[in-house]
Amino acid sequence: MVLADYLQLLSYGIILGSILTLGAIGVSLIFGILGFAHFAHGDLMAVGAYAALTVVVGLNWPIWAAFPFALAATAVVSLVIDQTLYRRLRRTAPVILLISSFGMALILRSVIQLVWGSQDRVYESGIQLPILIGGVAIRPNHIIIVGGSIVLVALLHVFLRHTRMGKAMRAMSDNVDLARISGIDTERVIIWTWILGGALAAAAGIFLAMETRLHPTMGWHMLLPIFAAAILGGIGRPYGAIAGGMVIGIAQEMSTAFWSPAYKPAIAFGLMVLMLIIRPTGLVGARR
């Protein structure tokens, strides 16, 4: 392999990393605020991807026009799941939420399969011509994915740093009891967490579908890398998730130069395990 080949893999890694980052941020936010690992998050990504497909096919809209609709729809789905199910289970142990979200993952996946069947789908058929930059082939979709992720992360940053609700979210993620004592309405913070987590998951799902294809199991297969990314970044810390997502994405793609691509998930797992051994609190920060 020559340098250009590695750069090509690096570019794929950045694309995958962008997608993982969006998913991992949601997982991390939810973990920080609600204290449980949300196992339905991958399937929430699939919900977003299929919500966009519904608009693309149903209304014959281009994917960019379907994008905001799918984000909103997925945010609503997340909220409904939380308010009808998770909210009632919150009163018991957090680990019950873990089981429930595991079941929810399968429910979402089955509903997708019932509605859309289990064949592969794409938003638009036809091949995009790549542009060659320094021997690296880049398709317009790649630029949309990476650019879109950067915009979304920047928006999230502004929200978390500069709005009252965003700061309350970080506060609650730091210390729920103290947030309550300070008079923060924790139920509202939870609602916003699902709105953000759901919308970002939808964006990740749509980007993933643009890069590959739609399939009911697409989300489940992302669950391990997403959690690996969140753990690498120190779960509960949305900013760490960015670093974690990029590391996992790049590592997974670069590994294909040495190993069978079939073992990509194993790379994510290996990095996660390594992290759990040497530094369970993640790359940045100190939180269990």
Place this chain on the structure above:
Amino acid sequence: MSLLQVDAVYGGYGAADILHGADLAVEPGQIVVIVGPNGAGKSTLMKAAFGLAKVRKGRVAFEGREITNLRPDQIVRLGMSYVPQEHNVFPSLSVQENLEMGAYLRRDAGVARQMEMVFEIFPRLAERRRQAAGSMSGGERQMVAMGRALMVEPKLMLLDEPTAGLSPLFAEQTFDRIRDINRRGIAILMVEQNAKQALAIADQGYVLAMGRNRHGGPGRELLADPEIGELFLGG
């Protein structure tokens, strides 16, 4: 009418009561100190007053209004704030953000003014307003915690062992700050292990043991009482 009135409160966290008929009163502008042996229920009494522990029997009133078992955020609105003993700052938030969270319930223009007042009391916080609270020393963190609780412009502030784990010098300074705050008209109810120092600045003191009051009286009287000195203040 007392600012805070706790009458014969029984309660705790679960099936078994921790408090067995505790009484307490804080008058406007006073400093009131609770002392007592470890595990006596001092923290629990404070939490019961603030809606964080369950009051099974008895009554808590703030400015004559019953607040028994209200939620903390409802109690904060009435003008009472609370600084827990531990984990009392948001570590990943900056000093300024910590203070903003203290004022979460307020949307009026007074917030900026109040923050200036906090910075006046704790000039050190002004210097470090952009620093993450988690990266500060124990003494500085205690300042952030008190600052956060001041942001609602409380009439009464509850402090749970504000000098725990601080060096004698820092503890001394913290007591000074507490008096400073009190001089601005804010009543203080605090639990303290440094009983002698705390009672020395207290208008009123209570000795709590086994979940109920054993003695009460002006701080200096309690200090002077040889029996109390022997039993609870380590001679």
Place this chain on the structure above:
Amino acid sequence: MIEVSGFLGYAVFFLSLAGIYGILALGLNVQWGFTGLFNIGIAGFFAVGAYTAAILTTPPSASHLGGYGLPFLAGAGAAMLLSGLLAVAIGLITLNLRTDYLAIATIGIAEIVRLVFKNEAWLTNGVRGIPGISRPWDAGALGYLGVIVAALLLVYLAIERARRSPWGRVLRAIRENEPAAEAAGKNIFRFRLEAFVFGSMIMGLGGALYAHFVGFISPEAFEPLYGTFLIWVMLIAGGSGNNRGALLGAFLIWLVWSATEIFTSRLPAELVTQAGALRVLLIGLLLQVILLLRPEGLLPEHQPKVKPAPQSKE
């Protein structure tokens, strides 16, 4: 050799799988019910057990490692051993962290086990799978049901005994109140590891029994999620912490699952491909309903009424 057919044949088939699921549910009960360890990689341990038994007991083959033609009991023993070793590796890394990490790690292990079995053809013949795994002792279907029931009984008795032993009491103490157990001088990590390994070995045994039951295994057969999920629903429905509950749950949920298959197989042809999804959806909803309405399950774990008060985070 007696072969059975018709309704009786179906009943034997049904009960054999119910028995294997019962064993898996008991294994999960040791981990989750007794100890509070969250394993969603059951399929991984199950597959390791199944493949170990297959490779060791089949006659020599050019298409995969072995086979070594070893007796059934040797295969089953090795299946338990290897599943146990896998559990040791995972446990050493994750058991002193929050249970969420264990959950994620087990997802990862199950996935990697599946990938290895799918891609390492020299070992497992890849997607073409391993055929010709015969039942032991020339048993017929009915005879093998006897083997499964005997194994189930042994596992049940062993676990029930463990539950009543001081060891079992310590596990419960850890689950209920970790700080108190730690203060009492218990090595929490070691107890957790033992429970995790014990449960995983039972799952490995389940895998071995399964391999000999179906006679042919391939990575396809370990639809990793559905198997794992079904076992979780069985345990939660039956009553986690209660061994009889685990067995009752395994039987009932397997009944529901099989009944839905009978129902969905009558659907018009164009809907049949969707049937699997519909069944999973129903079971998923069933789980949520149980969690909401009867989280303790049909046969709750018997324990004294006074629970320790919930620890505040402070």
